[in-house]
Amino acid sequence: MISSAYAAAEGHAQSSGLPQFESSVFASQMFWTIVSFFVLMYLLNRYVIPAINDILDSRSKKIGEDIQQAERARQEADRLLANYRDQIERAxxxxxxxxxxxxxxAAAIREQALAELGEELNKxxxxxxxxxxxxxxxxxxxxREAAVEIAMLATEKLIAKSVTKPKAESMVxxxxxHLEKNRIGMH
Known part of the structure; x- marks a missing residue:
């Protein structure tokens, strides 16, 4: 059929220039165009569109699962971030x-060292x-001994007699x- 339409179209194309608008073949071309369109629509609805819908449904399902997985991952990341922040705050x-x-x-050690130093200095x-x-x-x-000896020598020379050491010590x-009393009285 298509070959006859082709042959007719070639013969008419040579005669008039535009075979598709020639009235003798126009009605049959319209009929076959409409029939081809409905057959194509039937095939598309029967096989292609369900396959496309299945693909779109699976992609939609996959995208939904990916979104849920991303949301779970985000929640886990938020939980880990909160946990890390708590750990940092505790640290x-x-x-x-x-x-x-x-x-x-350090203050206690310093005070102890100062106390020990004070004790050492006091000791x-x-x-x-x-x-x-x-x-x-x-x-x-x-x-006193020197004064006693000097007093003894001085007394011996002055008195020309010897003085005993105990007597000289008592005199000194x-x-x-007497000197200490006079010195205390001066102050």
């Missing part, structure tokens, strides 16, 4: 607590004062007491 608090404890411990001061007192007592004894002691 900051722990760090702040540790720093505060270290400061308190050294007491030791130095004891040493000074011992040295002063020894110096006073040495001065009396003289020193």
């Amino acid at each position: 900051r608090q722990l760090t702040a607590t540790t720093i505060d404890e270290a400061r308190i411990e 050294r001061k007491a030791s130095a004062l004891e040493e000074i007192e011992r040295t002063r007592v020894q110096a006073m004894e040495a001065v 002691k009396e003289a020193l007491e």
Whole structure:
């Protein structure tokens, strides 16, 4: 059929120039065009459109699953982010607590070191004062002995008699007491 329409179209094309508008073949061409259109529509509705709908449905389902999976992943990421933020906040608090404890411990160590230093200085001061007192007592004894000897020599020369050491010591002691009283009275 198509070959006869083709042959007729070729013969008419040579005679008039536009065979599709020639009235002898126009009605049959319209009939076959309409029949071909409805056959094509039937085939499209029967095989192609359901296949396309199946493909679109599967893609839609896949996109929906991907969206749900992305939403679950986003929720999981939000949960992990909140968890990490909590961990960071706990770490900051722990760090702040540790720093505060270290400061308190450093202050305690410093206070302890100052107390120990004060005790050591007080011990050294007491030791130095004891040493000074011992040295002063020894110096006073040495001065007293020297004064006794000088007094004995001076007295022997003045009196021309010998004075005993105990007598000289008592005289020096009396003289020193007299000097101390006079010195205290001057201040």
